[in-house]
Amino acid sequence: MDPAVVLVAVGVVMFFITFCGCVGxxxxxxxxxxxxxxxxxxxxLTQLFIGVLGFFYSDQxxxxxxxxxxxxxxxxRDDLDLQNLLDYIQKEAVINTMCGFGVQAESHSEAHKFIYPAGCADGAVLWIQSHLVLVGALTLVLSLPQIAGVVLSQILITQIQDEIGSVL
Structure with a gap:
């Protein structure tokens, strides 16, 4: 699937959700x-479900x-959007120390210490597994605005219903 189509679809869904919240x-x-x-x-709940599935089926x-x-x-080379996505991930998301960043600037005797037989994906998985508490805390912190949005909108609904009830 084309990444541009996915991003446009996500943008449309986000617009709909925020429109309902703002205008409401x-x-x-x-x-x-x-x-x-x-x-x-x-x-x-979808994010939570995907996270739980990803955790339990981590090998798959x-x-x-x-x-x-x-x-x-x-x-x-076939898809420019895919090429740009991969380039962005390699430039921005790869932790420099995992893939031997700057090894070519080292002397030959020093460079052999930085040869990584495992790939970046394996290194990322090992890092995540060794820092599960940090990953869990980060996930919790990032979910707090969503939970706050649900709670605050429910409070506003209750206040509006109370106001309507007091007028009648």
Whole structure:
């Protein structure tokens, strides 16, 4: 699947969710706020489900990622979007110390110390496994805005319903 199509689809979904939240809060529209709450809850649960599946099926996830990377390398020159995605990942997401960054500047006697028989993906998996507490804490911190959005929208819905009930 083309990465541009995936990014556009994700952008459309994000626009819909934020539109429901913004307009629902501004106009005090309970239906839009409920749609916002439902969508945000579904996104959170989907992320949680994918994370749990990735954890329990880590071997299959690692194999699928390896197959994707190999397929992407084969078709590197065929798709400009895929080429740009791989270039970006290699420039920005690869931890420099894992792939022998700067080894060519070293002398031959020093360079042999930095030869890595394992690939970057294996190094990343080992790093994540050895820092599971940090990864879990980071995941929790990144999920807090979603949880706060659900809770605050529910509070706003309750306040609007109380206000409507007090008028009647």
């Amino acid at each position: 809060a501004l106009r005090e529209n309970i239906r839009l706020l409920r749609a916002f709450t439902l969508c945000l809850t579904m996104v959170f 996830t690692h194999d699928a990622l390896g197959k994707f990377v190999k397929k992407a390398i084969v078709h590197y």
